[in-house]
Amino acid sequence: MNTDETRIPRGLVRRTVEMISGEKNEPAWMREFRLRAFDIFESKAMPAWGADLSGIRFDDFWYFIRSARQSRDWSDVPDEIHSTFERLGIPQAERAFLAGVSAQYESEVVYHRLKDEWAAKGIIFCDTDTALREHPELVRDYFGTMVPAADNKFAALNSAVWSGGSFVYVPKGVKADIPLQAYFRINAKNMGQFERTLIIADEGSEVSYIEGCTAPRYSEAALHSAVVEIVAKPHSRVRYTTVQNWSKNVYNLVTKRAFAEEDAVVEWIDGNLGSKATMKYPSVFLRGRGARADILSIAYAGEGQHQDAGGKVFHLAPDTRSRIISKSVSAAGGRASYRGMVKVIAGAENAKCKVSCEAMMVGERARADTYPVIRVAEPTASVEHEASATRVSEEQMRYLESRGLREADAMGLLVAGFLEPLAKELPLEYAAEFNELMRLEMEKSIA
Amino acid sequence: MLEIRELAVEAAGRRILEGVSLAIPAGEIHALQGPNGSGKTSLALSIVGHPDYSIEAGDIRWNGESILNKKPHERARLGIHWLPQSVPAFEGVGLLSMARAAADARGAKPDIFVLRSELAAALKRLGLSEDFLLRPLHGDSSGGEKKKIELALSAVLKPEFLILDEVDAGLDAAGIAAAADVIAEIAKNAAVLAISHSNAFLERLGVRRRYRMEAGKFIHEH
Numbered sequence: 001m002n003t004d005e006t007r008i009p010r011g012l013v014r015r016t017v018e019m020i021s022g023e024k025n026e027p028a029w030m031r032e033f034r035l036r037a038f039d040i041f042e043s044k045a046m047p048a049w050g051a052d053l054s055g056i057r058f059d060d061f062w063y064f065i066r067s068a069r070q071s072r073d074w075s076d077v078p079d080e081i082h083s084t085f086e087r088l089g090i091p092q093a094e095r096a097f098l099a100g101v102s103a104q105y106e107s108e109v110v111y112h113r114l115k116d117e118w119a120a121k122g123i124i125f126c127d128t129d130t131a132l133r134e135h136p137e138l139v140r141d142y143f144g145t146m147v148p149a150a151d152n153k154f155a156a157l158n159s160a161v162w163s164g165g166s167f168v169y170v171p172k173g174v175k176a177d178i179p180l181q182a183y184f185r186i187n188a189k190n191m192g193q194f195e196r197t198l199i200i201a202d203e204g205s206e207v208s209y210i211e212g213c214t215a216p217r218y219s220e221a222a223l224h225s226a227v228v229e230i231v232a233k234p235h236s237r238v239r240y241t242t243v244q245n246w247s248k249n250v251y252n253l254v255t256k257r258a259f260a261e262e263d264a265v266v267e268w269i270d271g272n273l274g275s276k277a278t279m280k281y282p283s284v285f286l287r288g289r290g291a292r293a294d295i296l297s298i299a300y301a302g303e304g305q306h307q308d309a310g311g312k313v314f315h316l317a318p319d320t321r322s323r324i325i326s327k328s329v330s331a332a333g334g335r336a337s338y339r340g341m342v343k344v345i346a347g348a349e350n351a352k353c354k355v356s357c358e359a360m361m362v363g364e365r366a367r368a369d370t371y372p373v374i375r376v377a378e379p380t381a382s383v384e385h386e387a388s389a390t391r392v393s394e395e396q397m398r399y400l401e402s403r404g405l406r407e408a409d410a411m412g413l414l415v416a417g418f419l420e421p422l423a424k425e426l427p428l429e430y431a432a433e434f435n436e437l438m439r440l441e442m443e444k445s446i447a
Numbered sequence: 448m449l450e451i452r453e454l455a456v457e458a459a460g461r462r463i464l465e466g467v468s469l470a471i472p473a474g475e476i477h478a479l480q481g482p483n484g485s486g487k488t489s490l491a492l493s494i495v496g497h498p499d500y501s502i503e504a505g506d507i508r509w510n511g512e513s514i515l516n517k518k519p520h521e522r523a524r525l526g527i528h529w530l531p532q533s534v535p536a537f538e539g540v541g542l543l544s545m546a547r548a549a550a551d552a553r554g555a556k557p558d559i560f561v562l563r564s565e566l567a568a569a570l571k572r573l574g575l576s577e578d579f580l581l582r583p584l585h586g587d588s589s590g591g592e593k594k595k596i597e598l599a600l601s602a603v604l605k606p607e608f609l610i611l612d613e614v615d616a617g618l619d620a621a622g623i624a625a626a627a628d629v630i631a632e633i634a635k636n637a638a639v640l641a642i643s644h645s646n647a648f649l650e651r652l653g654v655r656r657r658y659r660m661e662a663g664k665f666i667h668e669h
Contacts, residue, residue: 393535395535396535396537398497398519399531399534399535400548401518401519401520401523402495402519402520402522402523402528402529402531403523403528403545403548403549403552404520404523404524404549404552404553405520405523405548405549405552406520406552409548409552413540413544413545413548414537414540416539416540417537417538417539417540417544417583418538418539419539420538420539420540421539
């Protein structure tokens with residue numbers, strides 16, 4: 001441990017929240033927001049559904065660490081993570097970053113070049129703390145609007161102790177032609193446990209945002225609770241892609257919600273590969289006529305993992321359309337749950353929604369379940385729901401073995417194939433790693 | 448050289464092959480004929496090492512060494528390739544990925560761009576478009592298309608021993624002609640055992656020997 005860092009004492013009390021806000025020199029309204037959220041957090045019970053969260057001890061965590069230099073060294077990183085990096089052939093510099101050993105990465109240079117291009121178009125892309133200092137009005141107008149602190153216990157927690165995360169503003173009519181990658185931004189500063197991301201797409205704008213990576217990411221902190229808010233103004237288009245592969249000690253409890261105004265399109269692409277337990281249901285409120293939502297939720301649950309993921313859409317206006325596709329793989333005793341909500345209010349005429357969830361199970365101990373909720377109060381609406389479960393067939397395994405593939409390689413190919421809708425949406429460098437990763441997971445699950 | 452000596456095989460507790468012997472050197476195509484249920488496919492499955500087929504007597508030797516103790520994927524890695532009568536469909540796995548996985552398994556590690564152009568050329572010879580490279584393998588292909596896709600895969604993987612189980616079934620006249628050309632090309636450097644009901648197809652392949660099987664035994668060869 002080095003001395004160039006600030007740590008607010010372990011545990012969570014009102015004073016912790018005051019200290020965080022004070023440390024950041026925040027305006028009074030944010031301090032108030034945090035303190036109100038803390039009260040809400042204190043008053044709310046743990047969710048009685050979803051993943052088993054009984055292992056979470058709120059008092060054991062550090063809620064604020066600012067480090068000027070790297071805070072760990074290689075010997076602290078578990079062997080399993082080391083060997084996975086090795087097998088994936090990840091370059092040394094990148095490994096150090098992914099393992100949390102280094103906060104710096106050479107892509108910072110790339111980031112600065114891109115930053116100039118974005119600035120020329122009026123696009124703001126920075127971390128949320130910076131945005132609060134440099135663009136206070138924009139932040140204040142939208143912060144906590146899509147996800148109020150009272151939404152759920154973990155949204156309240158994030159609202160009280162948030163740090164970091166991305167802030168994006170795309171002006172009217174501007175199209176960001178290259179995806180904004182948190183990868184670049186995060187590399188410039190260490191990633192936080194309680195990230196707060198806010199994306200504002202002004203009228204007629206277009207933006208695609210990508211965060212996370214397929215390579216496993218080691219985190220000492222066992223609780224990650226982020227909030228992502230998106231507002232898609234009329235005729236705008238926002239795509240938000242996440243791939244998380246946290247190490248298997250992490251609880252990943254994230255609230256993601258978007259407002260889609262008239263004719264706006266919001267797409268959530270959400271890949272959950274790592275963590276001990278994930279609870280994440282990206283949602284879209286279709287608030288304006290003709291708004292559209294597309295949610296692709298992909299989950300892989302290996303040994304000791306529970307992925308409780310899915311999507312939610314609320315049809316609040318006429319002619320709104322939505323699609324939720326969920327694909328999950330559970331292997332070696334892992335559990336994948338689809339949890340979804342489709343709500344159509346009276347007056348949302350001709351709303352259309354399609355939900356499809358497919359589960360693949362590998363091995364006898366794998367578990368998959370679905371918890372769909374559908375509430376339709378509008379007679380002209382149409383909502384379709386399909387669900388299916390598959391297992392790898394004997395015939396497929398025989399075929400692949402006769403082509404020279406070992407059992408693990410064959411499984412890896414089949415699983416990667418099943419999850420291909422995710423790989424297809426990812427930038428090439430992620431997709432290649434993703435396929436290799438699935439092969440490694442299968443090797444572990446068979447051994 | 449593939450050699451089978453006095454092979455006896457049981458499946459589900461029943462003797463299904465008895466006293467089967469043959470030898471196919473590289474560069475030759477031999478044919479296996481006989482009524483349905485006589486044991487032709489059982490012989491193919493025994494060669495590739497299907498676990499439901501238990502070898503009770505005799506031996507299967509590849510280049511002078513017994514392969515009986517080798518697992519199916521190990522036999523494949525020796526260059527033994529089987530083109531089955533029916534193939535499963537794969538979601539999200541295209542022909543190109545499959546070819547790459549199979550080539551990698553044999554340690555070939557081909558350049559993906561080279562592999563792609565070789566596969567495209569093989570598909571074209573068989574009258575199929577490049578679209579089949581990336582489509583889910585055997586997803587919504589017709590019976591004839593599946594046979595051609597598998598044959599294109601065989602052509603690029605360059606097996607040293609190839610078993611064809613009724614590859615001509617489901618192909619039209621033009622398809623049969625194209626398939627025969629591709630097989631003849633493979634057979635320049637490989638031993639081939641072709642199971643087929645069609646004399647015309649076998650003649651076109653230029654087979655050196657024919658075995659006729661009934662009730663699990665070779666009753667005739669010429």
